[in-house]
Amino acid sequence: MGGQFLQIVSNNSLSLFLWRLCRDKPLGAVGALVCIIFIFSGLFADWIAPFDYNEMNPQDRLQSPSFAYFFGTDQIGRDVFSRIVYGARTSMVIGFAVALLSILISIFLGVLSGYFGGKLDMVLQRLVDAWMSFPDLVVVIVAVSVLGPGKIQIILILSLLYGIAGSRIIRGAVMGVRENDYVKAADSIGVTTTMIMIRHIIPNILAPVSVLFTTRLAATILVEAALSFLGLGVPPPEPSWGSMLSFEGRSYMFQAPWLAIIPGIVITIVVYNINMFGDAIRDLLDPRMRGSGRRQLISQ
Amino acid sequence: MKSELILDVQGLTTVFRMEDGSEIKAVDDVSFNVKSGETVAIVGESGSGKSVTAMSIMRLIPNPPGQIVSGKIHFEGNDLLSMSEEEARAIRGNKISMIFQEPMTSLNPSMTVGRQISEPAEVHSMITSQKASQMSQSLLDAVRIPDSADRVSSYPHEFSGGMRQRVMIAMGMSCNPKLIIADEPTTALDVTVQAQVLHLLKDITYKTNASLILITHDLGVVARYADRVHVMYAGKIVESGKSRDIFNSPQHPYTLALMNSIPRLSNQKKEKLKPIRGNPPDLSKLPVGCSFNPRCDFAIKQCFHEKPTLTTNNRYQSKACWATINDK
Numbered sequence: 001m002g003g004q005f006l007q008i009v010s011n012n013s014l015s016l017f018l019w020r021l022c023r024d025k026p027l028g029a030v031g032a033l034v035c036i037i038f039i040f041s042g043l044f045a046d047w048i049a050p051f052d053y054n055e056m057n058p059q060d061r062l063q064s065p066s067f068a069y070f071f072g073t074d075q076i077g078r079d080v081f082s083r084i085v086y087g088a089r090t091s092m093v094i095g096f097a098v099a100l101l102s103i104l105i106s107i108f109l110g111v112l113s114g115y116f117g118g119k120l121d122m123v124l125q126r127l128v129d130a131w132m133s134f135p136d137l138v139v140v141i142v143a144v145s146v147l148g149p150g151k152i153q154i155i156l157i158l159s160l161l162y163g164i165a166g167s168r169i170i171r172g173a174v175m176g177v178r179e180n181d182y183v184k185a186a187d188s189i190g191v192t193t194t195m196i197m198i199r200h201i202i203p204n205i206l207a208p209v210s211v212l213f214t215t216r217l218a219a220t221i222l223v224e225a226a227l228s229f230l231g232l233g234v235p236p237p238e239p240s241w242g243s244m245l246s247f248e249g250r251s252y253m254f255q256a257p258w259l260a261i262i263p264g265i266v267i268t269i270v271v272y273n274i275n276m277f278g279d280a281i282r283d284l285l286d287p288r289m290r291g292s293g294r295r296q297l298i299s300q
Numbered sequence: 301m302k303s304e305l306i307l308d309v310q311g312l313t314t315v316f317r318m319e320d321g322s323e324i325k326a327v328d329d330v331s332f333n334v335k336s337g338e339t340v341a342i343v344g345e346s347g348s349g350k351s352v353t354a355m356s357i358m359r360l361i362p363n364p365p366g367q368i369v370s371g372k373i374h375f376e377g378n379d380l381l382s383m384s385e386e387e388a389r390a391i392r393g394n395k396i397s398m399i400f401q402e403p404m405t406s407l408n409p410s411m412t413v414g415r416q417i418s419e420p421a422e423v424h425s426m427i428t429s430q431k432a433s434q435m436s437q438s439l440l441d442a443v444r445i446p447d448s449a450d451r452v453s454s455y456p457h458e459f460s461g462g463m464r465q466r467v468m469i470a471m472g473m474s475c476n477p478k479l480i481i482a483d484e485p486t487t488a489l490d491v492t493v494q495a496q497v498l499h500l501l502k503d504i505t506y507k508t509n510a511s512l513i514l515i516t517h518d519l520g521v522v523a524r525y526a527d528r529v530h531v532m533y534a535g536k537i538v539e540s541g542k543s544r545d546i547f548n549s550p551q552h553p554y555t556l557a558l559m560n561s562i563p564r565l566s567n568q569k570k571e572k573l574k575p576i577r578g579n580p581p582d583l584s585k586l587p588v589g590c591s592f593n594p595r596c597d598f599a600i601k602q603c604f605h606e607k608p609t610l611t612t613n614n615r616y617q618s619k620a621c622w623a624t625i626n627d628k
Contacts, residue, residue: 181406187360190392203410
């Protein structure tokens with residue numbers, strides 16, 4: 001699986017990969033497109049947004065969508081389109097930071113636990129069990145109310161939360177890879193344990209890692225929106241889709257429904273498409289999942 | 301051929317501890333040696349302890365549950381078993397290398413073949429990474445893989461089983477080892493490819509004057525490629541000697557039974573094959589006396605209460621057996 005992944009990247013057959021994506025997984029291709037737009041607007045928000053996210057034009061309050069304001073304006077005359085674009089940046093920064101950091105934590109714990117096994121595995125996994133028995137949102141809310149709201153706090157808490165939970169998945173993958181003879185062979189030629197992990201274990205678990213990454217990304221965007229909705233996320237005036245939905249959206253739902261509808265739709269579309277894209281990657285990377293569009297399990 | 305001793309194994313005993321606390325002796329008091337440039341075969345059925353012997357020499361027995369409880373393994377005069385992990389690592393892959401039996405899972409699918417071949421040399425810092433790909437290429441030439449310039453950057457899944465096994469051999473050769481342990485190198489291959497791979501292995505060891513320990517259950521392989529043979533049964537060496545002698549006159553009933561269970565083209569009389577009766581031994585419930593006694597055609601009274609020891613007889617052949625084989 002991992003070999004397949006590297007194969008795709010290193011043989012520079014990225015175009016082949018994209019072609020297969022479009023042919024076999026049209027939904028995934030759309031997902032990829034939406035992801036690109038999302039990342040693009042996050043990166044280049046300063047150029048894309050016609051207004052600053054905090055620029056107020058009080059004479060244009062609560063305008064419905066028009067050519068001047070694509071998504072209308074809110075109760076103090078801020079351009080909703082610009083705030084959505086800047087909100088993408090917030091979601092993107094938090095989403096990618098958490099996905100990356102949590103994957104690193106997962107790989108660290110999972111590889112340790114899965115490779116060494118035995119007592120270390122036993123102890124680590126019981127700790128993971130204990131950690132996972134707390135409901136996610138409760139942990140986050142408690143932590144935020146102790147540490148105070150803010151981007152850094154959210155990133156750290158969510159990374160820890162997802163990182164520890166995800167280590168279980170990585171551990172399973174590592175235990176599968178470890179049994180291969182090439183790991184034994186590497187040991188037999190005197191490769192150090194650290195190098196075995198870096199060269200022989202980690203490259204071969206990239207398939208589950210890539211799937212974990214996209215699901216974490218989507219989940220983080222959702223949780224960030226939820227936290228901001230509850231007022232525990234990114235503090236105002238910095239725009240976040242969740243807080244837009246909550247503060248402006250809820251208060252003016254009847255006078256200016258677009259204030260609630262637009263952030264809601266954006267969150268849904270982005271999360272849905274990230275999931276679709278992740279699903280497509282998984283299917284394309286797993287040789288057993290290939291075949292005539294349907295998921296066929298062909299035993300080797 | 302010089303008869304300098306490369307490897308000397310004395311009284312090696314490797315046990316595996318079971319969950320219920322009992323111990324299983326996978327290798328029981330095994331002694332043998334390998335001279336430089338020589339090919340020694342270890343033959344036996346599944347579970348006879350031949351692979352565990354190899355892994356013990358490499359110090360790759362997973363502990364727990366396995367443990368080498370006694371014995372000495374001298375390699376070029378140094379005791380491998382009393383070395384620190386660091387020292388052992390410096391010898392593994394460098395002076396002793398191992399070729400595994402499953403070519404399908406023995407190569408890392410995410411690394412190019414070239415990098416894997418040069419990995420042992422890189423690990424033992426014998427070459428710089430610039431020279432590594434050159435070296436891989438010439439090793440691929442040496443194992444007769446065509447188009448080596450292109451093939452170094454291929455991935456294992458682009459190779460067939462036989463080619464992968466040759467890549468494994470190339471990998472094993474990359475440090476010019478003194479001793480190569482090939483653990484069933486051809487079991488997973490087609491019969492036609494088997495001959496090619498063995499021939500190559502023999503040829504390469506001959507050119508570099510390396511010694512070869514050939515672990516196999518295939519007596520045909522032994523007859524053709526080994527200088528000396530050790531036959532293992534239930535963790536013990538039951539017979540050893542020059543392969544020519546052993547094939548001409550097997551002294552141990554087990555060896556004889558193995559020979560009789562091989563189909564022969566020269567057999568004109570349409571005789572039935574004689575399989576060895578009974579089942580391979582359960583190492584946790586070995587019979588009293590000789591382990592082979594329940595399956596032996598020649599067993600005498602002594603076989604059922606006294607363990608035979610390996611004794612040298614007239615020629616350079618030794619066997620662990622009380623009975624005498626009286627040819628039918």
